[in-house]
Amino acid sequence: MALVNEHFLKLPNNYLFADVAKKVNAFKVSYPNAKVISLGIGDVTQPLCPAVAEAMHKAVDEMTTPDGFHGYGPEQGYLFLREAIIKNDFLPRGIHLEASEIFINDGAKSDTGNIQELVRWDNSIGVTDPIYPVYIDSNIMIGRSGEIKDGKWSNVTYLPCTAENNFVPELPDRRVDIIYLCYPNNPTGTVISKEELQKWGNYALKNDTLIFYDAAYEAYIQDPDIPHSIYEIKGARKVAIEFHSYSKTAGFTGVRCGYTVVPKELTASTLSGERIALNPLWYRRQCTKFNGTSYISQRAAEAIYTPEGKKQVKETISYYMDNARMMRETLTGLGLEVFGGENAPYIWLKTPDKENSWRFFERMLYNAHVVCTPGVGFGPSGEGYVRFTAFGSHEDCAEAMERLKKWI
């Protein structure tokens, strides 16, 4: 009898963004003429830049000729892209990586989920709270989360990030095997200083903890003192796997390309205490369960690192960050408490009078026809907050803020 993986049955039936969509649709049915502006889901809106499009056209043309045709590529990605990554994303920050430490993927979501296969199902995990929901959901599926009680999973250590601690999570008061960190942070839009990040590195080195570091939003960092990579801190190569994505950097949410860094020094332990390097294990995993990313997407990603590509990508990021600045100013001007939005495309708003996230969400939807994401959907410490994204068009963001001015 084929038996189902019963861990799946523990998953919450609702998925945050599906719930948001359902409520928005219900509103639209009742008010078909209302023009709803979504500042909810974190998807980009601006077109691909010309350098990227040109590279993709060229790659497609190559594929139509016998000499230019590319079949199966290397499972870890083409060398041309891995070398461009090392040269542009790491060397200028004093980080030396080998090409064999970079693994090209079809976006960070796949790898942040799949990477868990490398470690035993019974490792304990720690997460900053609020957090991107799939970190926890993917652990539930593998049986690592334990049981849920009062909205929290028994094998998960929650590290609150709230206005009260200025969104700086405290180190766990116990040993945790695996820690998820995401900076610039989704959903709060806050960042971590090198000094704070070094504390996490030291904790991991001391406790033999593995850090899964999600750097998907690093391209939005404006402040020169904020680290773009965990490998900017000492010892990180021994404890951290880092996830990068071109989704937000260059509008690749529909193109699908990102990369994962698994340094050669990084190890985990067997039950008998033997140290096992994770780099060859991840390579083996990818060779067995992945067949490389689209050649066209990889050429597209390479184009981001050309002089024109860099300039054009920067312009789009500035466009979104102009939205963030304008939204911050408006919301602050309305007397609201807002966080993030300075080195990240997310603004984290504290609801007035600690109003429940979903209640605030619904009131704003029905009164201002503006969609945000309820903070509690990202975890217990997100209650009393909502997230706005800066990924809309200037016009939509401005119009949304005008409506909030009238509504608040």
Add this chain to the structure above:
Amino acid sequence: MALVNEHFLKLPNNYLFADVAKKVNAFKVSYPNAKVISLGIGDVTQPLCPAVAEAMHKAVDEMTTPDGFHGYGPEQGYLFLREAIIKNDFLPRGIHLEASEIFINDGAKSDTGNIQELVRWDNSIGVTDPIYPVYIDSNIMIGRSGEIKDGKWSNVTYLPCTAENNFVPELPDRRVDIIYLCYPNNPTGTVISKEELQKWGNYALKNDTLIFYDAAYEAYIQDPDIPHSIYEIKGARKVAIEFHSYSKTAGFTGVRCGYTVVPKELTASTLSGERIALNPLWYRRQCTKFNGTSYISQRAAEAIYTPEGKKQVKETISYYMDNARMMRETLTGLGLEVFGGENAPYIWLKTPDKENSWRFFERMLYNAHVVCTPGVGFGPSGEGYVRFTAFGSHEDCAEAMERLKKWI
């Protein structure tokens, strides 16, 4: 202390195609002037067809405009492609599927590996032998294979397919929870009749067995009586998940697109005997650990189903099948025993005098400078066979056969 998944340490250090490449490279170092022809790895060589290229160019152009830009797509794939699949791959064969039963992916390798997450780690598995190596490797990683002894895994039931049984595997003599079937078969190039496939369906229905059916090569079927999909047989919707790929159908090994069918009637059991539908579980898995396939790749796949696309794709398949026919004829003419190659792009050659696969491989490499894949690399029952692929150019295939005529 972060603990490693020790199942990974059971994986064989060698990977078939890496071993082949290593031996070929060693030969090339000794004989730098030899022109080696590879009929080894199963990668296509012919360029993308014009209809596909045109669709990709159009999709790239769309992505450069504010109105045509596509960000995150549906995790299960765009409806335009799922509807084209239903209309073209299934309806003409009398198979009725809903769009929600189709899941677009980035190639069959990902899904044949990842699908295992849906079922408990301790289900038993059965495989036809020889077999595509990643079916077993991906089960080793999750701890499902047991221990290895004399080249066989203890929790795996091997179903030999050899010349002696005319490559028709017998039903297992015990209950098996999950069965892998691949038809047209990789590596033997043989096919299964509807009657034989119905026996498997009946076995699965009777024993509550889940069938993972890999139909990646169905486009190569020439004989109108051979089933293209397991859903052509009765009861299959209750027991089978089917994997399709555009890699071999339309030269998408570098484009990355395929799809998986998970029918709504399909269930697996909890320990307490409750039936759980796998379709919503797979949807949940994909939403959590996958972010959809490249929009450009999905538009490329859609173009395969246009009248021009169908015609062009068929021409390329005929091109490869012409190779297969010519190779079969030459090898048969040389007095060798060959199988497959009539409804599949693979030819399975029995080595003369039951010579060891690797020994034959090396002799052919050093004497004829032609590369094949040693059959034993696909499993114990592959010993004494080698695989040739028909994916080369006409010129290379013809030249390789000329060399074999001189060498044999």
